[in-house]
Amino acid sequence: MTSQVTNLRAMPVSQYRPSRRGEANRLRKGQSKTHRNYQPAFTGSTPRGMAAKVVARLNSHDWNRNPELAALRRRGYTPWSRLFDNAFKPQPMRVSTRQESREALTALSLTLAANCDYNPDSDYMFEVMLPVEELARRMGVLHQYENGRLAYDVLLHALRVQEELDYLIIHRARDTDSGQFKPMRIFLTEKFFTSRGITVDEIRQWLHKFRQWAIAQGLAESLSLRNERHMLKMARMGIDIERHHSLKNRLRQIKRWVVSPELREEKRRVTEDLGAQIDTLDKKIRSAGKADGRDRHWKAWVRWSTSPEAPLHRVRELERSVEQDHPGLKLRDKEKYYRLLLEKAGAH
Template sequence: MIEQTQSLAFSDRPETHPDRKTRRGIANALRRGLPKIHRRHTPEFTGTVPRGAAAKMVARLKNHDWTRNHDLITLRQRGYIPYTRRNDPTFVPKPMRITARRESREALTALSLALAANCDYNPESDYAFEVMCSFEDIARAMGVLHVYENGRKAYDVALNALSVLEQMGTRDNPYIVVKHDQDSDTGQNKAMRMWLGPRFFTSRGIALEDVRHTLHQYRQWAIKNGLSETLKQRYQRHLMNMARHGIDIVRNHALKKLLIKLRRQVVSPELLHVKESTVVDLERELAVRQGQRKPRKARPFWDAFVRWERTVAPIESNRLQAALAAEHPGLKQKDAESFYRLLLEKAGIR
């Protein structure tokens, strides 16, 4: 009787029904006789690194030893929280051994290099250290982007490493700040915008003063080569592209407050005014070389416009400039002071 009961119990299991095939069973049947795939790609940064600030940061991050990272050790002692369980108050993370596996360390290193290579190091941007590409491009630079035969893309290795970086550090001083939002193409919740925190660099042995010095050198290089406006326009195009896809953070006040706080840690008030003095010095040097020792021409409306532009969103400034240029074509090229005077009047600045 017992044997008959056991045979009935085993016959009710889903695995024994020929018409009921599980996803794992189909995968096992397809690879019958072949070894199981542990991982399809080995994480290794293969992207390009721009010269300048990005190259310096990537060089400093290459040789980081994750086994001695105190933030990673603290996180593993506490336990990871999966992204799908972050809002679950009943979830209890499971403590792990202190040393992370080699696969995890490789993924964290490749992700860190990809983020640092695609980061915005312009101190004039609204928020510091924003990653200027999609996370799919980051996964491609890590060498872990896998495309199936049906066209589906997967990069779980990169996503898991990003989740670890998000949980490292503290709430007010994180490694990375990620804005998750719904992707309009797939309908999935993805990492749409990312900003690196100062702790992302200082935890690897880079002093905060070195980070500030790198940003200052980057600004001087941009001014010397006449790329300040180009970098500014590039950042504004990025903001407009994010707003077009509904990924702006205009109404996310808590996130903006955190990003402003992180920016103040690396961009001091003294550094914000260095550009004006640098421009004056460069103009004076250029005048000396050309044999023109005339002082810099006073431009009160331009100076007032620069001060006002720092207090508003770039989209608002671009909108007013485009409207005024349509009303008075060619005025900006003929008489810039009159153009900025009318612009300030439109903005309500007297």
């Protein structure tokens, strides 16, 4: 027994190493602990039209009375970092949600609804047109460290909860600037609206009125150009979903669900009318063609601008460039105007 005690005394005693939490508590001695640094709240502006109607509905939503959230809490959350871990088992939670979580979910929902693309002519419906850092800034939860690193854990947790509820579709990819694997494109699903008491007929009616308003205000073309610029920006950043077939099928399913039959019929009728007008114009051009080459540059521009090699945004950029360099040239000398367009396009 004496030898055992001697051996224990001879063993080196490990040096005490305080933990980060213990050191923080020691430095904070006598002061109250900070509960949280940021309180989530929607700080952005709400556009008029359909976005304002959706935001008004979301303001009155009570998360404690949401049956889908209650079922999720009974089952337990699965963080994104543990989604592919087969050994992870979600832990059930109490049904009622804390006030901090409800505030984060409400602020996130309002921010998403206010910055969503409601144009029914877009290829994929209800895409959020803001990066995740800007979403965090408009929620009031964006934190920047001294070294410049940005953190928005409150936003990421709220996004994951709504993704598990099937309210959102999130396409994650690696950011080329920060090197982080984070949400890059966010789409709202039909459950995002129906879970807050918005019916399908209301959504279809709002979308139809939105399209009529855009056409009456002359904004239909600018909305299409904005969507094309967004797609080009995503392609330049390397965020492409062309090879994600299941994601594209799900997004097409949302568009089929939300676009009304009347709107599809109207689009088909307009497309047929435009096709008939193009055919009539083509026939007139062929019948009125003369050997002296009159309107030669205009005809060449029509052929090039309507070809698959000429995207719409490129045609609009060329027209704006020539009009800025030579104001009023189209009225004074139409052939010179189209010749300059062809030269800038490299098709002359």
